[in-house]
Amino acid sequence: MAEFSWIARSPLEHALVVGAHGARGTEAGVWLTEIRNFDLIQVMARRGKTAELAKAAQARFGVAAPETPKAVRVPDATLIWSGPDQFLVLSNAGKHAIEPLSQAFSQSASLSDQSHARVLISVSGEKARSMLAKLSSLDLHPAAFPVGTAAATSVDHTSINLWRGNDWPDGQAVFNLLVFATFAGSLWHTMLDAAAEYGVDIRHSEELA
Amino acid sequence: MVGPAQTHRLESGGLIDRAAPLSFRFDGKSFAGFQGDTLASALIANGVKLIGRSFKYHRPRGILTAGSEEPNALVELRSGARREPNTKATTAELYDGLEAASQNRWPSLRHDLMAVNQLFAPIFVAGFYYKTFMWPAKFWEAVYEPAIRRAAGLGRAAGVADPDHYDKAWAHCDVLIAGSGPAGLAAALAAGRSGARVILCEEDFAFGGRLLADGGTIDSLPAAEWISRTLAELAALPDIRIMNRTTLFGVYDGGTYGAIERVNDHLPSPPEHQVRQRLWRIVARRCVVAAGAIERPIVFAGNDTPGVMMASAMRTYVARYAAAPAKRIALSTNNADGWRTVETALAAGLQIAAVVDARPDVSAAHRALAAKAGFPVLSGSVNGVEGGKAGVRKIAISLTGGARAEVEADGLAVSGGWNPAVGLTSYHRGRPKWQDDIAAFVPDGAPPGMMAAGAANGAFGLGDCLRQGFAAGAAAAQSAGRSGNAGTPPVADDEAFSLTSLWHVAGKGKAFVDYQHDVTASDIELAQREGFESVEHLKRYTTLGMATDQGKTSNVAGLAIMATLSGKSIPETGTTIYRPPYVPVAIGAFAGHHRDENFHATRLTPSHHWAAEQGAVFVDTGLWKRAQWYPRAGEKDWLESVTREVKAVRSGVGFCDVSTLGKIDVHGPDAGAFLDRVYINTFSSLAVGKARYGLMLREDGIVYDDGTTSRLAEDHYFLTTTTAKAGLVMQHLEFCRQVLFPELDVQLTSVSDQWAQFSIAGPRTRDLLREIVDPAEDLSNEGFPFMGAREVSLRGGTRARLFRISFSGEMAFEISVPARYGDALVRNLMLAGKPFGVTPYGTEALGVMRIEKGHVAGPELNGTTTAADLGLGKMMSTKKDFIGRVMAGREALVAPDRQVVVGIKPTDKASRLRSGAHIIPKDKTPGPDNDQGYVTSVCFSPTLDQWIGLGLVECGRERIGEIVHTHDPLRGEDYDVELCSPVFYDPDGGRQRG
Amino acid sequence: MRIVCPFCGERELGEFTYLGDARPVRPAAGSSEDEVFDYVYLRDNVAGPMSEYWYHGGGCRAWLKVARNTLTHEISSVEPAAGVGAAKVGA
Known part of the structure; x- marks a missing residue:
């Protein structure tokens, strides 16, 4: 009997080369980090079930599910608005994977596992906004897109979910992008090209910011 | 240091950096210039007057303006792959090593043989080409057009791919300001101080607009000081972006603006990792257009002689660039502003030959200046220029009262007044209005959110420009919701502006209106005589204003002449429609990142990298790259590889990545x-754990898409679509859910990227699966019957879904795992399948097997076929409503003579079929009357050892066994074929059910 | 052009897909061929205010009813289609 190994491979495994890319200056203007191995569940409220869903979310996460384009952080998950009557639950370590969540929302929502359908990329650095302005039509000015703002939008004609996480301790803004897995390699190259002039620091991590 | 070659460089003054000398080449000859020069100013400083040859008559041309309105001084800039034709010398910044060449001359600029066209000038009038090259028609492409293209035309394209990069970016602001002259800077001050987010775009590399050449006093400071103080104040504001080398070129709906930033055009090549140009899409709540005004020429004979220059341009060269276009200058003006050139020239130590002023009254101050400097002031207008490629020599003047005069000069400055730059404000089909006191069109309203200020709004006094700009900036900020204290506006005096209209002075010789397209006053007369009086007709008949400069210096003069000829007023004659872009924008900038391999996003399947390791040949299908076949060493062509793959599946087991299928979770009660x-x-009747093939129609009754849908739970279906329609079907289903059937409790999610899905097919499929699936799972025909669908565990614990469906006609399963395990799955399938000779197969083998089995795909689901055409009519339920049901019953869609899917095989087994070939009854002549359909899909069938195909054939099902003709006029191939059942392989389906 | 999505806010045109006239209502099951024919094919070529379906496919995937003036591109209102926000029905 053959020995099978079931290694999960990121769609960016080939495209992502850890290290510096593009212009070499004193410090990289853009930091690109792929965050691997997460659970991502799409929660869609059923007809007339807003109140029940809210109750279930409150019970599960201690907060209401976002009803407007926001990302809400709780200690072990982030709830990201993704459209009317729906949000994404981002977590790791399996606590909010499809099975436990299906039980929690069984009366109020339909759930779809998107853990493998997306790639999560975090963009930060002094030139993060300049680089994102080449990809996104959204206004990411600090006043227009404060911490906790989320958007379902497009980059390069491809749907993404974008939200602003908590700033780094040094005050740098952090933008998180969930992109579709089969587009990820292509979008990654587009992001590298957009960021190259500022100098890029590339890495990957398993920690959710 | 003034280099020895810079014969026309002034000893002092100018905004050039004399400590930074630059060398450059024009037409192969070396010259010197300084940092801060444009190519035009550097050529002027070197005494170069002849820059190019004109478009049609090959007349010698010099430099007319000092800005982006330049119609004459177009050059090929740079060399090799970076060669850029039709570049304005007046806006090209000088850099060390710059190379430029004149255009439209042969063999050289000074000895242009094509100048012979001038001798034929009387026949090259407007409409010449329309009238002359009509007959014989076939001569147009073969003879006339190539000859005309050689003779006329502009620069040469590089002919090879542009090596530089371009990109596009978005920007957002409260107030966008076009132009950094006094009005623009004042607007930026007011808006910025009010707390608005401001973007200020300046076309030039230096800020200040006309202040750079004309100077003046603002807030009791010399203009240059005021500019730097203002820029410093602006830079200190928190939310202002100041962009030079950036032209606002278009206004689009909803407050979106287009701007082109020439990021690195001022360098020989962009620094590594940087772009050459960037296209900005700017979203602004308000926009202040402070784009200034363009000085207009006066139309008189010889007005295109090198050395004839706009008066404002001449003083720009003198004051800003310390370059003297001429040493003895005459001025032809119809307004007071032209006299500034006299003042500037005198201050620089240049001689004034004469001022020819068309106004009845010249101010006492100007007369005193003339008396002091010792030059005559002649009342009248210039009506001829003597000179040639070496420049102006003598000027002929028609004096008020009818007498004539002549003046010797080597340069003629011309001012016919100023036209506010009304392009941007007129882009949404706006029509500017005529303002009599300045004899010019001014904005009459503007696209929503936009307002004009300063010279762009017809305000020509410095004080007025500052006041208007400041007020516009403050108002724009206010209406964008920013109400901080704007402070006090900058203050300056207003100069008096007086003007007497003067458009065209009669005289002998060609008098040019549109320099770039060689349109003369007599062309306009001809157009009027022939009835092309409407400005839109005038434009198209004469090509007035249709060159790359879009008539910035010529349109108003042209329509003024037409107005005179037709006896109408200028406002009655009106303007043509203004359309973006305001300046030419490189296609590369519009494309940005999207070229070559980045032309569109690329999607990769979960097994892509593994397939690449195997040496798979990939095919682009939509955005996807799919493995088409997996060649092995020694195989001579694709057919051999594909044949091997098909045989391996039919006799053993193979697998194919089918993750590209659209996958949709359909949830809800x-x-x-x-x-x-x-x-x-x-x-709704499908049992949980079962799959079913489904067909969707469009509402018009035509087949839309097909695929297999499985019921995974009472309230959860897993739907698949074709690869091509994945996105569209999702959109369609969302429309059905949200618009057509809002009462249904159903939720949709795309899971296309969540699952890596593989088809495993062939008689040994079960053997392979048993290696990889947990032994506890029952894969027997009883435990997992045909069209079964359920979740299973794999050895090692990974969860997977198995669907017992077959596209190949073989015993087959589709297996799906979460996408990140897709790579591991293929590797494990290869490992587990080694004893069975497992063979990966690509889309070609997939296609061969589906044709052998008679399954329809894209070529048959072609947007014209019904379910019945595809042989699937019986699937249509009569017990329920569904999309397309009623329209599918229309007479024409159920007509008995429709073209339906049949199988096709050549009667001679050695013949090759071609898809696209027409079906013609035997013994009939090929042609539309006898056309009965066409071949949709073909393949070489390894199983039948011959080419087979599917086709759409009139009454096909009743004609099984009939011999018809396939006619392929493209390849010249005609074969006899037999119409047969489309199911070539295992017609009773025993293999896939076994 | 920019459309104010009722859920996402103002977004650029590229995120949206145009469908067409939002006035025709799909005939109920059992309607005649003529009624369905009109629904499928009969459209006015409106010069002026028009109600249109747009899909925010590059955003929140909501189908929207957009009141747009075809002459000026001015958008006077944007509403979600009937089935969007169904979770709040009866709430």
């Missing part, structure tokens, strides 16, 4: 009811 309405067949 009404999921079944929902699917019943979108598919022609019934899904």
